[in-house]
Each structure stands twice: as structure tokens, then as C-alpha cells.
Amino acid sequence: MMALGRLDMTSESALRIIATEDAGSDVAPLMQALGQRARQAARLIALAPEEQRNRALLAMAQALRSRAGSILAANAQDIADARAGGQNAAFIDRLLLDGERLDEVAIAVTSVAALPDPVGRVLATWTQPNGLRFERIATPLGVIAVIFESRPNVTxxxxxxxxxxxxxxxLRAGSDSFRTSTEIAAALREGLEAAGLPGDAIQLVPTRDRAAVGAILTGLDGTIDVVVPRGGKSLVARVQSDARVPVFAHLDGNCHVYVHGAADLAMAREIVLNAKLRRTGVCGSAETLLVDEACASTHLAPLVEALLEAGCAVRGDAATQAIDARVTAATELDWATEFLDRIIAVKVVPGIDAAIDHIERYGSHHTEAIVTADEAAAGRFLSEVDSAIVLHxxxxxxxxGGEFGFGAEIGIATGRMHARGPVGVEQLCSFKYRVHGSGQIRP
Amino acid sequence: MMALGRLDMTSESALRIIATEDAGSDVAPLMQALGQRARQAARLIALAPEEQRNRALLAMAQALRSRAGSILAANAQDIADARAGGQNAAFIDRLLLDGERLDEVAIAVTSVAALPDPVGRVLATWTQPNGLRFERIATPLGVIAVIFESRPNVTxxxxxxxxxxxxxxxLRAGSDSFRTSTEIAAALREGLEAAGLPGDAIQLVPTRDRAAVGAILTGLDGTIDVVVPRGGKSLVARVQSDARVPVFAHLDGNCHVYVHGAADLAMAREIVLNAKLRRTGVCGSAETLLVDEACASTHLAPLVEALLEAGCAVRGDAATQAIDARVTAATELDWATEFLDRIIAVKVVPGIDAAIDHIERYGSHHTEAIVTADEAAAGRFLSEVDSAIVLHxxxxxxxxGGEFGFGAEIGIATGRMHARGPVGVEQLCSFKYRVHGSGQIRP
Incomplete structure (x- = not known):
């Protein structure tokens, strides 16, 4: 339930937020101090035993419930402002909390407490001939900055x-959810302190000043280890372009389904419809369907008709346009577009090499699927397609992350460094080497 | 033998190299084209089977031997220039190749071929209740830029x-080893092509123009995935400060040995002398000795005398100065200094908390050791000291990396992202998720 899409914000509001940043001379010292407090708290949190961290999570969930009145009142103010500002219904819906939704937020926090402890896992262990015993142990990363937008539950x-x-x-909340996020953050602090942990371990940036985002992207004098942007494409692009610290993010989720010549038609139809239409606004939704010409004569028409019947617009190459008059011509731009809507681009490809080349050329290295009964073809696709997630x-x-069994995710990354694919609590860890000796010196 | 220290370059020469960079308008298109070729080659190399990569490595070693004449002739020219430029003996020695050293370079390449394949390793595998089988598979990172200095074997x-x-x-070689590195790179290309792999998979920057470094740090339009600086502190600092892509590096190796109250004196003496003096110029050499006051009355004097007798200068706190007139007063700066010389700072600390606090305050998160017979104290030290490597x-x-059993290392990293500690071939990999289904769709 915590796996949010990346549509926390319309691109218009993202642009507005970014465009109105100013020099923020007052914000700089505020943010520096906040970074220093985070770094100090990080050391205490890193050393806190699992039981204490879980106790804090449960106390946080409890505080979210006990503070429901003030949280919902703050949300009502945010909603009133958003309505007065002319925000559309979808925006209002993302921003809105009610008793039931707030309870879901608290349940989600409780479910995080129930996850296995990612800290201290023994990732590898071995012994060298000289008797030195090596352990690679998962450790926390340090300080994580999350920049998000209107969904207050992200706090x-x-x-x-x-x-x-x-x-x-x-945590840097969007201006529109600032009051709600501030009240939620107060509940988190209460939970931390109830468990004897520093309240500064989770700090919400206490200003709407847009200069705070720029300050975070500098890394605040080395106090921030990684930045996670949660929002529209313009926010992610800006963070990826300007951050001086590592970023876990994906800019695009231009995902593909390739129906191979040896695909079962019924399975292909179910997978294509689900991949495209189950939810069109999530980053894992399919944007392009590639059909192998080896099965196009039998599979292309039923797949296209099924999509059209389900209310999906189809933009196709010549072969696809020949199927149905409702298919419009796909442009070069369509192959590279993450529609995030009931639109799909469809192309017939002469074989698996052409399918892989198309994905390499237009894709975003996020998620791609092959449908086939041919294990060898599946093996090639899974090996050769350079995406974070490849499915057969x-x-x-x-x-x-939830579907992967990670319990929850903070986002999905398409970079190759450190984290790739769904970023769960394990990927929010680094590691260290513990070496056990009995007096060994190096010759 | 491939685990080089970070002293490939004097800080003077590093500063010279950095300071004389110019706008490099001619270099920009050259570097862009080089980056594009690297990215194209990366895809072919990533998909090359293990056998072919190993065959190329063996052919590279062979080409290094068959081209010994031209490599050594180029080295003689580099050496002559360095001598004419007034470089000191240590610098000349780092730069110098002879038949024996070149053979060691070839042997090192052969030994890399013998390492287990890091690509395609199954890092994790699990099955979800819906029958989806997940695999996390090691994949190459992509394009790695290495900026190094006078040691031509780094090529x-x-x-x-x-x-x-x-x-x-x-690969960006230092100006001083440019001719030698160019000849070595030609041998590597010959080996790649002999195995049917693209020669562009290993490209040496074909100019001494200092603007090439700045171009690399931009990431060359996304064609570089990570930068590894191999050189003096000013080079590493500049790369860490300016790179717009991830960096695997360590700026300092201010390493500590803590002799706990329950330390065996004979073991402590052997470890302290080895940690400080086996080689003083490597990043893992100890720079500060912390002695617990619980054993200071019995252990401090023998440890200090052993260091002094071995020709090591000792800079101590008041208690240490009281041991021997040759001990000078340690300044605040000494605690934070990586001497890389026969100098050690020595302090008596009131207990393990003070030892850990000292390391946290002055250390560089690289490598620290505790000497003790007390397992509980060792456990606390190994858990609480936030360094890449902690030893008992x-x-x-x-x-x-060689001592860790990694076979070879490209450097040692003190950052927390992706790679930490010795960076071997496993850390030069990313990963992807392969998901095996039987028609699953998401409800």
C-alpha cells in the first residue's frame, strides 16, 4: 500500500514550485542547522537496537491516531487553500485525508515495524588462509532526504x-500539503521520543520557502547521503540534474511488452491488458506493445481489438493501422513517450533482436516483459534487455516493492548505482566489513 | 600486487595538472566521441560470455609481452622527460618500467582472467505466493572512467x-606517463580485438590536454557511470568536489589502532608496529594509536618504546610524553592527519566510548582496529565504529582487496553508496531483477 506512483504532483505545480525559488538567504542557515541535527541523530538511530526502532514505529502509528483531530484539521485548511487556488479534483484527491485514509497511514507504519530488520544482516562471510574471518554487514546509509509533493502520507x-x-x-513536503505534513511530522517526532530516540531523526523542513530544495540538493555540507525525489517528471529531472549527492529515482517508466512468436495468445492478451490498463498512472504500466511478425497474423488483431474494446487508444505502425480504422499512426515521439494514460503504441517487429534494439533505443531501463512459451527466447530477453526489471x-x-515482497518501497530507481528497481529498506542500507583476527599482521 | 596505494602522484604534480587546465574547446568533441564509443562498446562487453572476456584478458597479457620493446622505449622517453623536469627519485621509481616490472603487469592481467566471473552471479532468489520467481542478478555497471597519475601499470x-x-x-593517464600508457593501451586493444571484442572497450584518453579531466567529471552526456580517481589527495578532492557522476574513492586513510584494556601486550606490539610501519605510504597504515588507560601503566611504555626503536616519530598527549623525552607534543591537527610517514600520534583514552568518539571525530571512516581479549568490547567496537573496515x-x-580475497582492487572507497572498502570486480557490478512467471497479472 505504500508503493506510490510518481504522480504525486502535476507537472504544472512542479514547475511552479521550482520556478519560484529565490536566493533564500534566510533558509541557508536554517537548512545547515537541520542537516547538522540530522547527522547527529543518524548516529544514534544507526546504533539503536531493532526493538527500539520498532517500538518507535508503533508509537508513531499510535500518535498518528491520537493526533487525528489536529492532522485532519490541518488537512482541511490545505484542502481549502487548494480549492481556492483552483486545483483540479485529482489534485484534491491526492491531498485529501479523512479518518479512514489516516488510519491506513498508521497501518502502513505498523506494517513497516513488522518487516525483518535490514540492519546488521550478514551479507557475506568467508575466511582467508591466514585465518582472518571476514563479514560483510548491512549498515544504515546515514541521512536520507526525501522531496515530495502533495500526498501527505509520504511524510x-x-x-x-x-x-x-x-x-x-x-523530509521536504510540497507547499500544498505543508500544514498536513507538519502535523504528521509532529506525530512521528512524538513516537520517536516516546521510544527514547531523538526526534531529529525525522525532520520536516519547517518552511515553504522553495530555496530549501536547492539547499538539500547541495547535500548540506555533506550531511545528506542520498536524495529521493517523489514527484512529477520536472521535479525528478531537476533533482537528477542539480543534486551534488546520489539520487534514487527514475525519470521515465516507458515500459514494454514484447509478444514473442511463441506466445500463447490468451496469456498475451491478459498480460497486455493488465500491463497497460490495470492502472495507467503508475510507472510500471506498459506504454508500447511489440508484436513479433512470426505471430502477427494470429495475435496482432486480437490484441489490438482487446485494447480498443477496453477503451485504450492505439497508435500503431502501418501493420497495426491496417487492423482497425480506430488505430492512428504512431509517430517517432510516441515510441519514446510515457503516456501514463489509456494510450498505447503498437509495433510489429521482425524478431527478438529488433524487439531488444527497440527497447534499448526508446526505453527508460525501467521494466519490460516478454510473453513466450520459448524458454530460450525468454532467457535471451531477460539477459540482454538492460532494464532494472525484466519479466517473463x-x-x-x-x-x-510490495509485489517484490519488500513490504514497502520508497521509490523505484533506474540508475545502476547502489539501488536499482524497487527501493525497499534493504536498499536503504550500506555495508561495512568486520574482520576477526587472532593477532594477524601483514607480511 | 595490483592493490596500489594512493600515492601515484605528489600533491605538487596533482596541483600542477589541475591548475593548468584550460577551456579545451578542441577537447570537448574529442571526449564526447570517446564517450559515445565507450557506451556502444559497453553493451557488447556486457553481453560477452565469460570465456570471451577471459580470452581477451589472456591476449592482452600476451600483447603486453610481445610489445615490450615499444612499451619500454616509450617509458624510457617518459623517464627522460621526468628526469629533465627535475622529478625526484620516488617519482621516477613510480614511473619506471623494466622487463621484470612489465612482466608483473602481464601476470596481473592474467590473474584477473583467473578470477571467478562477477557477472551473472545470482545474488538472491525467492518466490512470491503468486508463483512469481524473482532473481537478483549481477550485471555490469556500464562505463567506468579511471583518472590516474604516474604509475603506468594502472592502465x-x-x-x-x-x-x-x-x-x-x-582511462585518463597522467601527463608524465602518457607515452608509456599509450603503448600499454595499444596492447590492451590488440588483446580485445584478438578475442573478437571491440577495441573501444578500453580507451585511453588520447591527449595530454588537462581539459579532458574536466570533461570526464561532467559524465560526458551520461556516457560515464562512475569515476575512480587514483592519485594524490588534491586529485581525489577535486574529483569528489566536481564530479557530476558517482565516485569510488577515499580522500584520507586516517586509520586507528585502539589497544583496549584487555589487550595482550605482545599481540598489541606486533599489530601496532605492523599497522604503522610495514608500509607507511599505503592508505591502510595506522596514523593514531589509542591506548586505554586501563592498561596504560603496563602497555603504553612498551608500545611507545617499540615504535621509537623502530624509527617512528611519536607525537603524544601528556601521558605519552611522560614516557620518553623523544615524544613530542601532539597538536589538535596531528589527530586529524594522515602522516603517510614514520610518524604516529598516540593518546591515552579513558575507555572504549572515548576511543570510539575520538575515531568518529578525527577519523576518515576508512579502517580501524581494536586489540583486545574481551569479545564484548570487540563486538561493540566493530558495531559502533562507522568505518568501511573494522578489525579485531x-x-x-x-x-x-588482495588480502580480502578479491584478487585485485581498483581502489578503496570510504563513501557509503554502492561500494565501500576495497573495490574489486564484484563492486564494479550493478544488478537487475529477472522475474519468471506463468501468465501472472496484477489484481
């Missing part, structure tokens, strides 16, 4: 995941 | 490690 979700993984969090005979909509 | 070492791990390499009853000089 609790991100804070909980950072705490579970032994990290301190700096399954829907791309499984691109989600 | 072959770094190129071999990148190829073994399925990555393309962009062993010398800090084991901070080396």
Missing part, C-alpha cells in the same frame, strides 16, 4: 522506512 | 578489472 511512509533502516530522514510471462505492473 | 590493471566485470573503461586483533594494513 509517514518515508519517515517510517528511513527509521526502520536505521537512517535519519529530512508476467505483467509489467508487478514493478512494485 | 593495464584498471583496464583488466573493468573488462573482467563486463564494463567499458575510459589484526593489523590495519589488511585494508587491501
Amino acid at each position: 509517514a511512509d518515508a519517515g517510517a522506512l528511513c527509521l526502520k533502516s536505521g537512517n535519519a530522514a529530512i 510471462n508476467a505483467s509489467t505492473q508487478f514493478a512494485d | 593495464a590493471d584498471a583496464g583488466a578489472l573493468c573488462l573482467k566485470s563486463g564494463n567499458a573503461a575510459i 586483533n589484526a593489523s590495519t594494513q589488511f585494508a587491501d
Whole structure:
């Protein structure tokens, strides 16, 4: 339930937020101090035993419930402002909390407490001939900054995941949810302190000043270890371009389903419809369907008709346009577009090499699926497609930390460094080497 | 033998190299084209089977031997220039190749071929209740840029490690070793092509123009995935400060040995002498000795005398100065200094908390050791000291990929992202998720 899409914000509001940043001379010292406090808290959180971190998470959930009145009142103010500002219904819906939704937020925090402890896992162990015993041990990353937008539940979700993984969090809420997020952050602090942990382990940036984002991207004098942007494409692009610290993010989720010549038609139809239409606004939704010409004569028409009947617009190459008059011509741009809507681009490809080349050329290295009964073809696709997630005979909509069994995710990354694919609590960890000797010296 | 220290360059020469960079308008298109070729080669190398990569490594070693004449002739010219430029004996020695040293370079490349394949390792596998089977598989990172200085063998070492791990390499040699590195790079290209792999998989920057470094640090339009600086502190600092791509590096190796109250004196003496003096110029050499006051009355004097007798200067706190008139007063700066010389700072601390606090305050998160017979104290030290490598009853000089059993290392990292500690071929890999289904769609 915590696996949010990346549509926390319309691109218009993202642009507005970014465009109105100013020099923020008052914000700089505020943010420096916040970074220093986070770094100090991080060390205490990193050393806190699992039981204490879980106790804090449960106390946080309890505080979210006991403070429901003030949280919902703050949300009502945010909603009133958003309505007065002319925000659309979808925006209002993302921003809105009610008793039931707030209870879901608290349940999500409780479920994070129930996850296995990612800290202290023995990732590898071996002994050298000289008797030195080596252990690679999972440790927290340090301080994680999360920049998000209108969904106020991200405050609790991100804070909980950072705490579970032994990290301190700096949370930057969108202006529109600032009051709600401030009240939620107060509940998180109450929970931390109830468990004897520093309240500064989860800090919400206490200003709407847009200069705070720029300050975070500098890394605040080395106090921030990684930045996670949770929002629209313009926010992610800006963070990826300007951050001086590592970023866990994906800019695009231009995902593909390739129906191979040896695909079962019924399975292909179910997977294509699900991959495209189960939810069109999530990053794992399929945007392009590639059909092998080896099965196009039997499979292309039923797949296209099924999509059209389900209310999906189809933009196709010449072969696809020949299927149905409702298919419009796909442009070069369509192959590279993450529609996030009931639109799909469809192309017939002459074989698996062409399918892989198309994905390499237009894709975003996020999630791709092959449908085939041919294990060798599946093996090639899974090996050669350079994406974070590659699936055989399954829907791309499984691109989600919850579906992976991670319990929850803070986002999905398409970079190759450190974290790739769904970023759960394990990926919010680093590691260290513990070496056990009996007096060994190096010759 | 491939675990080089970070003293490839005097800080003077590093500053000279950095300070004389110019706008480099001619260099920009050259570097862009080089980056594009690297990215294209990276895809072919990533998909090359283990056998082919190993065959290329063996052919590279063979080409290094068959081209010995031109390599040594180029080295003689580099050496002549360095002598004419007034470089000191240590610098000349780092730069110098002879038949024996070149043979060692070839042997090192052969030994990389013998390492287990890091690509395609199954890092984890599990099945979800819906029957989806997940695999986390090691994949190459992509394109790795290595910026190094006078040691020409780094050309072959770094190129071999990148190829073994399925990555393309962009190598930037120091001006002083440019001719030698160019000849070595030609041998590597010959080996790649002999095995049917693209020669562009290992490219040496074909100019001494200092603007090439700045171009690499931009990431060359996303064609570089990670930068590894191999050189003096000013080079590393500049790369860490300016790179717009991830960096694997350590700026300082201010390593500590803590002699706990329950330490065996004979073991402590052996470890302290080895950690400080086996080689003083490597990043894992100890720079500060902390002695617990619980054993100071019995252990401090023998440890200090042993260091002094071995020719090591000792800078101590008041208690240490009282041991021997040759001990000078340690300043605040000494605690934070990586001497890389026969100098050690010595302090008596009131207990393990003070030892850990001192390391946290002055250390560089690289490598620290505790000497003690008390397992509980060792456990606390290994858990609470936030360094890449923490050792119990062993010398800090084991901070080396070869000693870890990694076969070879491209460097040692003190960052927390992706790689930490010795960076071997496994750390030069990323990963992807392969998901095996039987028609699953997401409800």
C-alpha cells in the first residue's frame, strides 16, 4: 500500500514550485542547522537496537491516531487553500485525508515495524588462509532526504522506512500539503521520543520557502547521503540534474511488452491488458506493445481489438493501422513517450533482436516483459534487455516493492548505482566489513 | 600486487595538472566521441560470455609481452622527460618500467582472467505466493572512467578489472606517463580485438590536454557511470568536489589502532608496529594509536618504546610524553592527519566510548582496529565504529582487496553508496531483477 506512483504532483505545480525559488538567504542557515541535527541523530538511530526502532514505529502509528483531530484539521485548511487556488479534483484527491485514509497511514507504519530488520544482516562471510574471518554487514546509509509533493502520507511512509533502516530522514513536503505534513511530522517526532530516540531523526523542513530544495540538493555540507525525489517528471529531472549527492529515482517508466512468436495468445492478451490498463498512472504500466511478425497474423488483431474494446487508444505502425480504422499512426515521439494514460503504441517487429534494439533505443531501463512459451527466447530477453526489471510471462505492473515482497518501497530507481528497481529498506542500507583476527599482521 | 596505494602522484604534480587546465574547446568533441564509443562498446562487453572476456584478458597479457620493446622505449622517453623536469627519485621509481616490472603487469592481467566471473552471479532468489520467481542478478555497471597519475601499470590493471566485470573503461593517464600508457593501451586493444571484442572497450584518453579531466567529471552526456580517481589527495578532492557522476574513492586513510584494556601486550606490539610501519605510504597504515588507560601503566611504555626503536616519530598527549623525552607534543591537527610517514600520534583514552568518539571525530571512516581479549568490547567496537573496515586483533594494513580475497582492487572507497572498502570486480557490478512467471497479472 505504500508503493506510490510518481504522480504525486502535476507537472504544472512542479514547475511552479521550482520556478519560484529565490536566493533564500534566510533558509541557508536554517537548512545547515537541520542537516547538522540530522547527522547527529543518524548516529544514534544507526546504533539503536531493532526493538527500539520498532517500538518507535508503533508509537508513531499510535500518535498518528491520537493526533487525528489536529492532522485532519490541518488537512482541511490545505484542502481549502487548494480549492481556492483552483486545483483540479485529482489534485484534491491526492491531498485529501479523512479518518479512514489516516488510519491506513498508521497501518502502513505498523506494517513497516513488522518487516525483518535490514540492519546488521550478514551479507557475506568467508575466511582467508591466514585465518582472518571476514563479514560483510548491512549498515544504515546515514541521512536520507526525501522531496515530495502533495500526498501527505509520504511524510509517514518515508519517515517510517528511513527509521526502520536505521537512517535519519529530512523530509521536504510540497507547499500544498505543508500544514498536513507538519502535523504528521509532529506525530512521528512524538513516537520517536516516546521510544527514547531523538526526534531529529525525522525532520520536516519547517518552511515553504522553495530555496530549501536547492539547499538539500547541495547535500548540506555533506550531511545528506542520498536524495529521493517523489514527484512529477520536472521535479525528478531537476533533482537528477542539480543534486551534488546520489539520487534514487527514475525519470521515465516507458515500459514494454514484447509478444514473442511463441506466445500463447490468451496469456498475451491478459498480460497486455493488465500491463497497460490495470492502472495507467503508475510507472510500471506498459506504454508500447511489440508484436513479433512470426505471430502477427494470429495475435496482432486480437490484441489490438482487446485494447480498443477496453477503451485504450492505439497508435500503431502501418501493420497495426491496417487492423482497425480506430488505430492512428504512431509517430517517432510516441515510441519514446510515457503516456501514463489509456494510450498505447503498437509495433510489429521482425524478431527478438529488433524487439531488444527497440527497447534499448526508446526505453527508460525501467521494466519490460516478454510473453513466450520459448524458454530460450525468454532467457535471451531477460539477459540482454538492460532494464532494472525484466519479466517473463508476467505483467509489467508487478514493478512494485510490495509485489517484490519488500513490504514497502520508497521509490523505484533506474540508475545502476547502489539501488536499482524497487527501493525497499534493504536498499536503504550500506555495508561495512568486520574482520576477526587472532593477532594477524601483514607480511 | 595490483592493490596500489594512493600515492601515484605528489600533491605538487596533482596541483600542477589541475591548475593548468584550460577551456579545451578542441577537447570537448574529442571526449564526447570517446564517450559515445565507450557506451556502444559497453553493451557488447556486457553481453560477452565469460570465456570471451577471459580470452581477451589472456591476449592482452600476451600483447603486453610481445610489445615490450615499444612499451619500454616509450617509458624510457617518459623517464627522460621526468628526469629533465627535475622529478625526484620516488617519482621516477613510480614511473619506471623494466622487463621484470612489465612482466608483473602481464601476470596481473592474467590473474584477473583467473578470477571467478562477477557477472551473472545470482545474488538472491525467492518466490512470491503468486508463483512469481524473482532473481537478483549481477550485471555490469556500464562505463567506468579511471583518472590516474604516474604509475603506468594502472592502465593495464584498471583496464583488466573493468573488462573482467563486463564494463567499458575510459582511462585518463597522467601527463608524465602518457607515452608509456599509450603503448600499454595499444596492447590492451590488440588483446580485445584478438578475442573478437571491440577495441573501444578500453580507451585511453588520447591527449595530454588537462581539459579532458574536466570533461570526464561532467559524465560526458551520461556516457560515464562512475569515476575512480587514483592519485594524490588534491586529485581525489577535486574529483569528489566536481564530479557530476558517482565516485569510488577515499580522500584520507586516517586509520586507528585502539589497544583496549584487555589487550595482550605482545599481540598489541606486533599489530601496532605492523599497522604503522610495514608500509607507511599505503592508505591502510595506522596514523593514531589509542591506548586505554586501563592498561596504560603496563602497555603504553612498551608500545611507545617499540615504535621509537623502530624509527617512528611519536607525537603524544601528556601521558605519552611522560614516557620518553623523544615524544613530542601532539597538536589538535596531528589527530586529524594522515602522516603517510614514520610518524604516529598516540593518546591515552579513558575507555572504549572515548576511543570510539575520538575515531568518529578525527577519523576518515576508512579502517580501524581494536586489540583486545574481551569479545564484548570487540563486538561493540566493530558495531559502533562507522568505518568501511573494522578489525579485531589484526593489523590495519589488511585494508587491501588482495588480502580480502578479491584478487585485485581498483581502489578503496570510504563513501557509503554502492561500494565501500576495497573495490574489486564484484563492486564494479550493478544488478537487475529477472522475474519468471506463468501468465501472472496484477489484481
